[in-house]
Amino acid sequence: MFSKVLCLAALVAVVAAQSDHDHGHHHGYSSQHISRHDGKPEKVTVHVKDKHGHGHEIHDYYAHPKYEFEYKVEDKHTGDHKTQHEHREGDDVKGFYSLHEPDGSERHVDYHSDKHTGFHATVKHSTHHLVPEHHHHHH
Structure with missing residues (x-):
């Protein structure tokens, strides 16, 4: 999961930078920050x-995921x-x-998300209404 997110963040940054480079505009930016604290x-x-x-044994290594x-x-x-x-x-x-x-x-x-209740999301939409200007005519 972490590597997928890291790849997505890198891809977004590259696409945003390439878009600005191709069009000669420098109005956009992207930033990302990743901290891993695995045990x-x-x-x-x-x-x-x-x-x-x-029967046989399988050995693996597990680190407490934290990022x-x-x-x-x-x-x-x-x-x-x-x-x-996101925080894990x-x-x-x-x-x-x-x-x-x-x-x-x-x-x-x-x-x-957790292992007991699964994944839950709350989605909200905000609409920005444009208020038309009223022009007053003074005679």
Whole structure:
């Protein structure tokens, strides 16, 4: 999961930078921050039986997953505006993301996940209404 997020953040940054470079505009930017705090890997032994009933051990290493990342893209030329922040401590993941929809509204998603309740997300849409100006004619 972490490597997928890292790849996505890098891809977003490259696309945003390439877009600005190709069009000669320097109005957009992207930023990202990733902190990993995984624990020390510990050896885990699992006893398994094959289809013939013979037992054997499988050894693997497990490190307590802990990370935090965030990224942001703001490109006035293309209208691409998005941000995301996520924090993981073991099996608990919490985060949010927001983005500007093509219709001008903003989507805000708060999410969390753990091994007991699964994944849950709350989605909210914000609409920015344009108020027309009234011109008063003075005679």
